[in-house]
Amino acid sequence: MVLLGQDELREDDLQAVLERELPALVPEGTTTDSTTERAFVQMLRIGQSAFASQVLRNYGAACAFCGFTLDDGERPTLLRAGHIKPWRDSDDRERIDVANGIAACPTHDAAFDAGLMTLDPAGDHLTVSMSPRLRAAADHVPATARYFTGEGLRQKIVLTPPTVTPSTKYLRWHREHVYG
Template sequence: MKPWRDSTDGERTDVANGVAACPTHDAAFDAGLMTLELADDHLTVTMSHRLRAAAYRVPETARYFTGEGLRREIVLEPPTVAPSEKYLRWHRERIFTPMHAPSG
């Protein structure tokens, strides 16, 4: 969530500063095309307007970002360590930029 280059030594080793993802979803997250929001027992995936438009137009993109290709909610079952809200917020404010965010 908060990239290695921007993190302190403590943040780099904080297990709450990361989530496991496949390379495709990890790259989209790092590029600001999607982000996560923490709820009580799950994470909600939010795609940018740009990514949703691409998934609508491009079948290859749709394969990874619609239907079975991307869960919209990720249940956090014990012993899962939930990502910290401070890192998620950092990502939403600095990586998931307004130009990528849904309009409206």
């Protein structure tokens, strides 16, 4: 079985979530052993795979920011199912909530994760904001502009049913804690 979306899971994030959440899952007074820890991590990986598959399907296997798509017939290539509220900061429900996901090409995924861009709800669509640092670079460097202006980056993302729209609570979290 191929698990999707595993690139998004960093070892130190897996370890942090394991230390934070596993103790509450075992009976009081017992200590966890390596078998329990491996099973817990496997559960996290399976959850991530289900999340990635749902998010990619939700966005039609294309980058929400630019429309990039490359499907080899089996699964999308060069596309990531990113978390709006980062995986490491999310609880167990938020980590697998499709409304906390955004499909993006590697460049736009990385820019969003790094807080160089954020999304805000605006009625029937989402608006894309760029941080001052990214905007300045796009203004001065043509190669950067290619990815973040004009056809390289949508100014607004229109999502129509049955597509699940990102939840406001995750978008707000991203704006307050990641963006800038």
